[in-house]
Amino acid sequence: MAVSLPLRTRLKAWWHGYDLEVIRRFKGFEPLENNHGVSFEAELQPWEKPELLVPQLIWGEGFLTPGGASRTAELVKPLGLDESMSVLDIGSHLGGQARLIARDFGSWVTGVETDPELTEVAKLMSEKEGLGKKALVHRFEPSSVEFRQNAFDVAVSTDALYRIEDKETLLSAVDEALKGRSQIMIADYVRDSDVADSTALDAWVKAEPGPVHLWTERDYRSLFTDLKFDLRICSDVTDTLRSTILASFSEYLKEAATSGVEDRLRETLVGEVERWMRLVAALDSGAVKALRLHAFRAQRSSLLSDW
Template sequence: MSRSKDPLKISLWTRLRVWWEGYDIRDVEKRLVERAQKAAQSEPVPAAPPAEIDAVLPVAPWDRRRIEIAQYIWGEGYCGPGGPEHVIALSKLLAMSPEMSALVIGAGLGGPSRVLAQEFGVWITGVEESSQLAEAGMELSHRAGLAKKAEICHYEPKNPEFDRNFDRAFAKEALFTVEDKGELLLAIQKKLKADSLFLMTDYYISSPAVMSTPAFLEWREKEPQRPYPVTGEDMLELIKRAGFTVRVNEDVSEQYNSMIARAWSEADKAIAKLLSQGEEGRALVDVLMREAELWSRRSKLLESNVLQVHRILASKKVTKTMSNW
């Protein structure tokens, strides 16, 4: 059967438009099949193999191509919503100065870490669960001349070990994929100095009931890394148990979703640029489409209040002893 008669071979441009307009690609595929079958009348239309329906490359959690595409969408050094201006505005709550050191959990490609080092002069140790991201992030710090000021290294959330004490801590969407959040929070608290501040943003479920909904189950199944989200109330309790006092707890889901939409509104330009780069560029477009589907699912769950994004600021409790008097 020729490509022109294949009703399921939807162009990448069409897939992006379908996603952006909020439609389900499976519904579009079904309608195209029905239309083609009707036009062909008695001519049967063979079912296309799965590879024809979803012609994308298998993508490791963070391989070279996905890292490249992430920076096409979010900017150099970033692999999610919130560029330099957002990180600076968000981090003003931490009141940092050049004399301080800060631990960044979920450092990714190191963009936020380098911005904090440059804007506030703070000494950053960024830790990242993905060894691929950590390696690429450290390379970017070297290129920026910030290898010492904004170090990015690999760590294991199941066995968190930090080799120094810090004045501040920052985590950007880093705990929702950690199963034992309490252990990680306690490890962070132990390495913070007295009166230190801890700022975090993360995904939460709006209620335990949503975990049985088809939308949530699909999202959990298709995330590149298994998520373990909790409610905002449960996270606050975990933070308190770890020895923190919560100062700020704000739902920023709408702002976060706006950042997603703003970044992906330029995706057509990225596709045009990639398609001009030959075979490798076309392979990268396939990866971009997989990434678009990932962020489409997240965005829809935020819009429907299945998922939420909160900003939380906490301070380390100081236990009074005789020496404090």
């Protein structure tokens, strides 16, 4: 008789790079029962769906990518944000970054997200925190978006642009949306074209929930030059991000081993571990790097000649 392996065993196997054959067993929800003998199922909030809740348990409430609030705070620190500034957040996911900026710095944030479900859930989460107007997330199409011109002081994007194919068109539109004196901060994954072996890269791409379109560091440098931005920081933060991923999973798995994991979250958790361990392998191979970019423009160039 085949027996499905315990969650902890499967997680440990993926963590250490072993392959296990697992026979899945479906288990229905068990209704809750109160003191009056009436059975019912707890109503879940939209952000409590397994595919959204599991990443938040690992990275932090409102975040679907590594580092959560602490990483965002570190990334935006050089921007000098305050309550007088307006910020464009590109690829907002659940809006955790947008809400942190609005809450901690007082800035007005407009988030844009390609996924319609994430957009609606992000709106609900912002409203829940009383930030429905100050950290509002909109649905957008990267290849055809038109932002209000000269509307933002800063544009930020964390772990989102690697999913977008036509980055040049999008970032050109972002450039038009920024004021003359402005800043751009991007954290993204890039391809190292000097590494020929793409085995680990291909395995990571296969595990991603959507298409992956990687630029190189040279692509980013070239675009910022074309947009007349001064690229102040172009830093390889691969080692830091790798450590963040491993530390976050280690901490969560220790807690899960003690407190347990809801049955409804088990398969999603296993998939999440596999996905991020494949990214770690791709980072270790050198084919993929994590970049942090911070660009500054003192003033937009005028197209008018002096009379």
